[in-house]
Amino acid sequence: xxxxxxxxxxxxxxxxxxxxxxxxxxxxxxxxxxxxxxxxxxxxxxxxxxxxxxxxxxxxxxxxxxxxxxxxxxxxxxxxxxxxxxxxxxxxxxxxxxxxxxxxxxxxxxxxxxxxxxxxxxxxxxxxxxxxxxxxxxxxxxxxxxxxxxxxxxxxxxxxxxxxxxxxxxxxxxxxxxxxxxxxxxxxxxxxxxxxxxxxxxxxxxxxxxxxxxxxxxxxxxxxxxxxxxxxxxxxxxxxxxxxxxxxxxxxxxxxxxxxxxxxxxxxxxxxxxxxxxxxxxxxxxxxxxxxxxxxxxxxxxxx
Amino acid sequence: xxxxxxxxxxxxxxxxxxxxxxxxxxxxxxxxxxxxxxxxxxxxxxxxxxxxxxxxxxxxxxxxxxxxxxxxxxxxxxxxxxxxxxxxxxxxxxxxxxxxxxxxxxxxxxxxxxxxxxxxxxxxxxxxxxxxxxxxxxxxxxxxxxxxxxxxxxxxxxxxxxxxxxxxxxxxxxxxxxxxxxxxxxxxxxxxxxxxxxxxxxxxxxxxxxxxxxxxxxxxxxxxxxxxxxxxxxxxxxxxxxxxxxxxxxxxxxxxxxxxxxxxxxxxxxxxxxxxxxxxxxxxxxxxxxxxxxxxxxxxxxxx
Numbered sequence: 001x002x003x004x005x006x007x008x009x010x011x012x013x014x015x016x017x018x019x020x021x022x023x024x025x026x027x028x029x030x031x032x033x034x035x036x037x038x039x040x041x042x043x044x045x046x047x048x049x050x051x052x053x054x055x056x057x058x059x060x061x062x063x064x065x066x067x068x069x070x071x072x073x074x075x076x077x078x079x080x081x082x083x084x085x086x087x088x089x090x091x092x093x094x095x096x097x098x099x100x101x102x103x104x105x106x107x108x109x110x111x112x113x114x115x116x117x118x119x120x121x122x123x124x125x126x127x128x129x130x131x132x133x134x135x136x137x138x139x140x141x142x143x144x145x146x147x148x149x150x151x152x153x154x155x156x157x158x159x160x161x162x163x164x165x166x167x168x169x170x171x172x173x174x175x176x177x178x179x180x181x182x183x184x185x186x187x188x189x190x191x192x193x194x195x196x197x198x199x200x201x202x203x204x205x206x207x208x209x210x211x212x213x214x215x216x217x218x219x220x221x222x223x224x225x226x227x228x229x230x231x232x233x234x235x236x237x238x239x240x241x242x243x244x245x246x247x248x249x250x251x252x253x254x255x256x257x258x259x260x261x262x263x264x265x266x267x268x269x270x271x272x273x274x275x276x277x278x279x280x281x282x283x284x285x286x287x288x289x290x291x292x293x294x295x296x297x298x299x300x301x302x303x304x
Numbered sequence: 305x306x307x308x309x310x311x312x313x314x315x316x317x318x319x320x321x322x323x324x325x326x327x328x329x330x331x332x333x334x335x336x337x338x339x340x341x342x343x344x345x346x347x348x349x350x351x352x353x354x355x356x357x358x359x360x361x362x363x364x365x366x367x368x369x370x371x372x373x374x375x376x377x378x379x380x381x382x383x384x385x386x387x388x389x390x391x392x393x394x395x396x397x398x399x400x401x402x403x404x405x406x407x408x409x410x411x412x413x414x415x416x417x418x419x420x421x422x423x424x425x426x427x428x429x430x431x432x433x434x435x436x437x438x439x440x441x442x443x444x445x446x447x448x449x450x451x452x453x454x455x456x457x458x459x460x461x462x463x464x465x466x467x468x469x470x471x472x473x474x475x476x477x478x479x480x481x482x483x484x485x486x487x488x489x490x491x492x493x494x495x496x497x498x499x500x501x502x503x504x505x506x507x508x509x510x511x512x513x514x515x516x517x518x519x520x521x522x523x524x525x526x527x528x529x530x531x532x533x534x535x536x537x538x539x540x541x542x543x544x545x546x547x548x549x550x551x552x553x554x555x556x557x558x559x560x561x562x563x564x565x566x567x568x569x570x571x572x573x574x575x576x577x578x579x580x581x582x583x584x585x586x587x588x589x590x591x592x593x594x595x596x597x598x599x600x601x602x603x604x605x606x607x608x
Contacts, residue, residue, distance in 0.1 A: 023414070023415070023418075025418075026427075026429035026430060026431060026434075027428075027429055027430060034430065034431070040432075041429060041431045041432030041433060041434050042431075042434045044431040044432070045429045045431040045434060048431065070415055070418070072409070072411060072415045072416075072418035072419040072422065073415075073418050075418070075419065075422045076418050076419070076421045076422035076426075076427055076434065076436070077434060078386055078387075078390070078422075078434065078435075079383040079384070079386040079387045079390075080383070081386075082382055082383040082385075082386050083382075083383045086382070086383075104409070104410060104411055104445070105376070105408070106408060106445060107376065107408055108473070108474065108475040108548075109475065110327070111327070111374055111376045111377075112376075114327075114329075114374070114376035114377050114379070114380050115376040115379065115380070117380045118376065118379045118380035118382075122380075123330075123380055124331075125330035125331055125345060125349045126330060126331060126338065127330060127338070127345045127346075127348040127349040127352065128344075128345030128348070129345060130330075130345050130346045130349060130380065130381060130382065131382075132380075141408070141410060141445050141447055142447070142480075142481060143445055143446070143447040143470060143473075143481055143482065144470070144473050144475055144477055144478055144481075144482070145475065145476070145477025145478055145479065145480030145481055145482070146477045146480050147475055147476055147477035148475065148477055149477075166447060166448070169412070169447075169448050170412065171412040171413065171448055171449065171451055171452065172449070172451055173448055173449025173450045173451035173452055173453075174448060174449055175449065176446075176449030176450050176495070176499065177446060177447055177448075177449055177492065177495055177496065178447065178448070178449070180486055180487075180488075180492065180495060181486065181487035181488065182484055182485065182486060182487060183484075183485035183486060183487050184484075184485065188481065188484065188492060191480070191481055191484060192481065195480065244412075
């Protein structure tokens with residue numbers, strides 16, 4: 001099944017476009033998540049992080065279509081963190097969720113291929129096959145140009161997965177480079193958008209979303225309309241809802257191609273909902289994810 | 305000791321500005337590097353990669369001032385790869401080499417801090433302290449703007465290490481975004497250069513190199529003069545010599561601030577020298593690294 005059909009059917013099944021961000025901080029885990037660990041600090045922290053992610057997936061996962069592990073948060077725990085990442089990816093997949101690896105990689109061709117092996121289908125070696133994370137999507141940084149992105153697209157396509165290129169991010173600093181006006185007209189992020197449109201499958205099935213999408217920050221909804229013009233067939237990953245100030249209600253243009261046109265990620269607003277609204281961490285997370293799910297579902301068009 | 309003084313004294317001691325790139329591919333290791341491994345494929349591949357890097361450091365390290373592990377090549381080996389990375393970093397440090405982590409990370413503030421913890425000084429957790437890689441420099445992608453770079457600078461500065469921001473990379477695709485002409489004059493990479501100059505220490509010691517530097521591809525030496533105008537105090541990491549087509553002899557403007565103004569990285573031309581020139585892998589690597597060392601040393605000015 002093509003990436004676009006797989007995405008659309010998963011969104012339809014789960015009636016959700018919400019992506020559960022997994023950005024575990026060992027100092028802010030849910031109460032009880034630290035009960036299981038033993039061994040060195042990194043091993044104990046990784047075990048606790050893994051338990052925390054499991055609990056978060058159990059609680060909020062049913063209202064979501066995907067999880068988005070933030071690779072930095074696992075990397076800082078060393079080798080035990082890498083094992084916790086694999087285990088968390090597997091747990092999410094078993095719960096019926098798509099997996100979006102958020103690592104924002106980008107490098108020259110041979111190195112991009114190495115990253116892509118790690119994230120998607122793995123690699124053959126003289127020592128035997130080494131598995132990749134086999135994620136459904138991974139975020140990629142386009143600063144270095146098309147040859148830094150293509151190896152990710154090839155590796156993703158080989159396993160019917162997709163790529164999400166940073167186009168216009170949700171942070172204040174995005175204005176420093178991404179928003180610069182170009183001499184030939186337009187701004188820098190619009191060139192990244194053109195790259196996304198160019199690299200997506202030449203001919204996805206009728207009405208299908210292509211396998212190269214865009215990260216479009218939800219904090220500047222004014223950009224979404226223009227982004228849709230430039231990338232009519234692309235999946236938009238919309239971060240920045242909640243803690244960063246974005247509101248689901250402002251995201252309608254992202255859903256122009258239909259219900260599979262965009263996914264909305266939220267991390268801190270879900271995991272920390274109990275601090276804001278009271279109740280148990282799980283109940284509060286479930287309620288917040290469900291609130292976001294309803295808002296996005298209501299907003300989106302049922303054509304896809 | 306400040307970063308700039310540490311860099312300059314190390315370069316003076318070793319009479320070298322050569323950076324040994326470590327991009328191990330399990331399918332192209334030096335003969336004999338696969339003898340030690342056992343266990344699962346990833347464990348065996350990681351052990352072989354580690355042995356290969358050790359042999360490469362033993363052979364070519366004496367002609368170099370630093371190693372530059374390519375994080376992608378270790379990541380694709382999973383948790384055993386992460387352990388091989390730590391061991392390789394430690395081995396290089398014990399051999400008197402600086403360590404440049406080449407990961408080209410970049411993300412919103414909270415995530416950038418997590419990456420920086422991993423690369424530099426580690427983190428405190430309720431489970432105890434977790435060590436970082438404690439590298440001397442790490443490459444960072446500035447697409448997302450100043451707030452995606454600053455956390456790396458802070459973490460590096462706390463341990464008297466430095467940051468290398470991608471300014472103008474060595475790959476053909478660099479032209480796609482980095483070289484775009486801006487409406488206000490200049491090109492995109494010049495804005496990244498301005499960021500580098502802005503973020504470097506306010507007042508490094510007289511004649512010292514600042515702790516924020518730039519990756520400037522050696523494949524387009526015409527840019528180096530302009531880059532020096534924009535970043536007079538910055539360390540330049542110059543990749544792209546050898547396999548990518550750059551020549552040491554063309555890099556003079558990079559050394560304008562003196563001998564600690566730039567370091568030249570080479571990977572495939574050193575590790576694969578025996579395929580090109582014959583002889584044992586170690587002897588050929590040593591000879592090629594020494595040839596590069598002499599060429600750069602001769603080219604550079606002894607003021608620093």
